[in-house]
Amino acid sequence: MDTKSLKVACSSCNLRELCLPVGLNNEELGKLDSLIAGRRRIKRGTTLYKTGDPFTAIYAIRTGFFKTEVNTPDGREQVTGFQMMGEIMGLDGIVQDHHSCDAIALEDSEVCIMPFDRIEELSREFGTLQRHIHKIMSREIVRDQGVMLLLGNMRADERLAAFLVNLVQRLHARGFSQSEVVLRMTRKEIGNYLGMQLETVSRTFSKFVEDGIIDVNQRHITIKDLEALRGLLNTPPSSHCNSPS
Amino acid sequence: MDTKSLKVACSSCNLRELCLPVGLNNEELGKLDSLIAGRRRIKRGTTLYKTGDPFTAIYAIRTGFFKTEVNTPDGREQVTGFQMMGEIMGLDGIVQDHHSCDAIALEDSEVCIMPFDRIEELSREFGTLQRHIHKIMSREIVRDQGVMLLLGNMRADERLAAFLVNLVQRLHARGFSQSEVVLRMTRKEIGNYLGMQLETVSRTFSKFVEDGIIDVNQRHITIKDLEALRGLLNTPPSSHCNSPS
DNA sequence: CGACACCTTGAAGAGGTTCAAGAAATGTGG
DNA sequence: CCACATTTCTTGAACCTCTTCAAGGTGTCG
Numbered sequence: 001m002d003t004k005s006l007k008v009a010c011s012s013c014n015l016r017e018l019c020l021p022v023g024l025n026n027e028e029l030g031k032l033d034s035l036i037a038g039r040r041r042i043k044r045g046t047t048l049y050k051t052g053d054p055f056t057a058i059y060a061i062r063t064g065f066f067k068t069e070v071n072t073p074d075g076r077e078q079v080t081g082f083q084m085m086g087e088i089m090g091l092d093g094i095v096q097d098h099h100s101c102d103a104i105a106l107e108d109s110e111v112c113i114m115p116f117d118r119i120e121e122l123s124r125e126f127g128t129l130q131r132h133i134h135k136i137m138s139r140e141i142v143r144d145q146g147v148m149l150l151l152g153n154m155r156a157d158e159r160l161a162a163f164l165v166n167l168v169q170r171l172h173a174r175g176f177s178q179s180e181v182v183l184r185m186t187r188k189e190i191g192n193y194l195g196m197q198l199e200t201v202s203r204t205f206s207k208f209v210e211d212g213i214i215d216v217n218q219r220h221i222t223i224k225d226l227e228a229l230r231g232l233l234n235t236p237p238s239s240h241c242n243s244p245s
Numbered sequence: 246m247d248t249k250s251l252k253v254a255c256s257s258c259n260l261r262e263l264c265l266p267v268g269l270n271n272e273e274l275g276k277l278d279s280l281i282a283g284r285r286r287i288k289r290g291t292t293l294y295k296t297g298d299p300f301t302a303i304y305a306i307r308t309g310f311f312k313t314e315v316n317t318p319d320g321r322e323q324v325t326g327f328q329m330m331g332e333i334m335g336l337d338g339i340v341q342d343h344h345s346c347d348a349i350a351l352e353d354s355e356v357c358i359m360p361f362d363r364i365e366e367l368s369r370e371f372g373t374l375q376r377h378i379h380k381i382m383s384r385e386i387v388r389d390q391g392v393m394l395l396l397g398n399m400r401a402d403e404r405l406a407a408f409l410v411n412l413v414q415r416l417h418a419r420g421f422s423q424s425e426v427v428l429r430m431t432r433k434e435i436g437n438y439l440g441m442q443l444e445t446v447s448r449t450f451s452k453f454v455e456d457g458i459i460d461v462n463q464r465h466i467t468i469k470d471l472e473a474l475r476g477l478l479n480t481p482p483s484s485h486c487n488s489p490s
Numbered sequence: 491c492g493a494c495a496c497c498t499t500g501a502a503g504a505g506g507t508t509c510a511a512g513a514a515a516t517g518t519g520g
Numbered sequence: 521c522c523a524c525a526t527t528t529c530t531t532g533a534a535c536c537t538c539t540t541c542a543a544g545g546t547g548t549c550g
Contacts, residue, residue: 101390141340200539
């Protein structure tokens, strides 16, 4: 395997605040370093894990970009999320001791391997780590609620706006530009995630360009009017029922 | 409040296998009884918790039926799930110390209150409980993946079929009939959950009746052909691309 | 440079929504 | 226990958003 057993210290990782609890003392940090069993490089287009793979660890993304997708017996697939550096993958595997989705790298990536047995062990020792793990899982549940809202309630332009706003927000939190995005995924993958066809994604991008909200150059998106994008989300689907009472 | 501080033993609860880990010895079971801070009755139509409420505990449903829904600033709402006895609610609140959705009783219900501090405390002591909590959260994440698949990929009849199959399956696991269901929710709530209008739900029910798959009598559904319902799920959306290579 | 995947745009069509009306069930108060 | 108000459900018809099919253009990688 391409697993490096090289021990790398979380204590010196600049993504630490994203992966680990904050406010630890040095002793605790030292112990937590032993939480990482190693790193693994994932080439673009290959999987970190697949549906049915035995669950042994969760993964923190160090560099790169992933998608997760579920598959049905009849060959359908649904992208359930896009993950970037500092985010955790693999929590789906806990309940059945096997993964329930595929995690596929959208660019050459590197993850930290965190064996789940070890996490549980250290969690029993450190309340802060325990709480942190619970928060990560809860955050995933809340994120999923947002996706359900998007898929169940929003129209095409609202979905794409929500997708873009979410993306730049997460990138901004990692020190990237709030206005320049390079999409790591295809129109087809965006469409699959948002429950629409790739043609609709393309058309909606074009519409945003016409409206002067964004510029599109293939996968390079420039957000010219973030507030307009946000505005698309806060407006009810149809405004024909505003009774002035 | 309508909180009963009456201590009730999990050890004698017939829903134990649903809420708690299996295979505990008596000593462990005794300790776990102290996990329940009490019970609370929720009248139909009232909330167990609301968006923004401080998070203190998770809840195991003893009797009754709930829906959870998220709300947007602009007044939209999305039903994110229906919960029945033996299922756990409230995990959404962990990450922000406040709940991120409303939990509303669809009939007079009763829940066991499990203070989360106490859960974390006991989890550090009992590995089996720790693993159990992790599994419950992971199960929720996997369930959400299924809903995304449903909302993102399926057509109206497939969604409703998936909904019915899931419902009878869960009811059957609790000892109820596999063919008789009394819906606790309205067409509007079903439609909101499935990302469709209540009219479409009604029409799709009628179509299933025409096809001899179910009988509908208001909220009383009789499933005449469960395999036909299941079959709706395993068939690709359109069968015009089956290349025989 | 050529093969391939990806993206854009147009036009026709379908599935689901919206609006509307009436029927059935449920709850409330006398 | 019945009458009435309210909510819920069903069905029809017109409409609309998004899909499907098609074709051409653009970018990318070996």
